[in-house]
Structures are given as structure tokens and as C-alpha cells.
Amino acid sequence: MDCPFCGKEMKEGTIPSASKWVEDGLDIWEGIPLTVGILGTAPKSFYCEDCRQIVLPVPEKAGFLEAARQKLDAASERIGAAREKWEAGRTQAKEQKRKKDFGSKDPWEL
Numbered sequence: 001m002d003c004p005f006c007g008k009e010m011k012e013g014t015i016p017s018a019s020k021w022v023e024d025g026l027d028i029w030e031g032i033p034l035t036v037g038i039l040g041t042a043p044k045s046f047y048c049e050d051c052r053q054i055v056l057p058v059p060e061k062a063g064f065l066e067a068a069r070q071k072l073d074a075a076s077e078r079i080g081a082a083r084e085k086w087e088a089g090r091t092q093a094k095e096q097k098r099k100k101d102f103g104s105k106d107p108w109e110l
Contacts, residue, residue, distance in 0.1 A: 003048040004055065010046035015056065032058055 001010045020031030045056040 001046045001055065003046075003051055003053065005051045005053055006048065008048060008050055010048045010055065012044055012046055014043065015045050015054075021058075 001012070002008065003010050020028060020033050022028055022031035043057060045054055047054050
């Protein structure tokens with residue numbers, strides 16, 4: 001990204017702290033969060049060494065409930081996939097046991 005002040009190339013990085021931008025005179029709860037999601041993933045930022053300026057694109061503001069719902073939906077999908085895999089393995093194991101038991105029985109007992 002080019003610096004909007006001097007036009008030179010900026011270095012890419014992050015600001016790894018859970019923080020907010022708060023307008024002067026407002027309460028901290030009214031600020032814009034600079035992190036994304038429940039766990040606070042730091043977005044990319046850009047630094048110009050010449051101007052000593054940081055440009056930080058503001059992430060989309062997702063509500064707490066919306067972020068929690070997305071996390072729960074993702075977890076639910078992973079649990080469903082794991083359950084299907086387990087059931088397929090269980091069915092396969094039962095089939096293998098049935099075939100093994102079938103071969104060891106006396107043919108007159110069938």
C-alpha cells in the first residue's frame with residue numbers, strides 16, 4: 001500500500017492488542033473495535049517510516065451475537081462431519097465383524 005501522505009511504499013503489519021478507537025468525549029463502550037471476532041483477530045495495518053503514520057483499515061463491525069452464532073454454526077458443522085465419519089466407521093466395523101463371523105460358522109448352522 002502506498003502512503004496517502006507521501007506516496008511511498010508502506011510496511012504491512014498488525015497491531016496485536018484488543019483495542020478500540022474512541023472519539024474524544026465519548027465513553028469507551030461507544031468506540032470502534034480494531035479487532036475482529038470474539039477472540040479478537042488483529043487486522044492488517046500499514047506503517048510509513050518517513051511520515052511515521054499508521055493506516056489501519058477498520059474491520060466490519062459484527063455484533064457479539066452474530067459472531068457467536070457464526071462460531072456455533074462452524075462448530076456444529078464440524079461436529080456433524082465428525083459424527084458422519086464415526087457412523088461410517090462403525091457401520092464398516094460391524095460389516096467386517098459380520099463377514100468374519102460368517103466365515104467361522106459351521107455351514108450347516110446357517
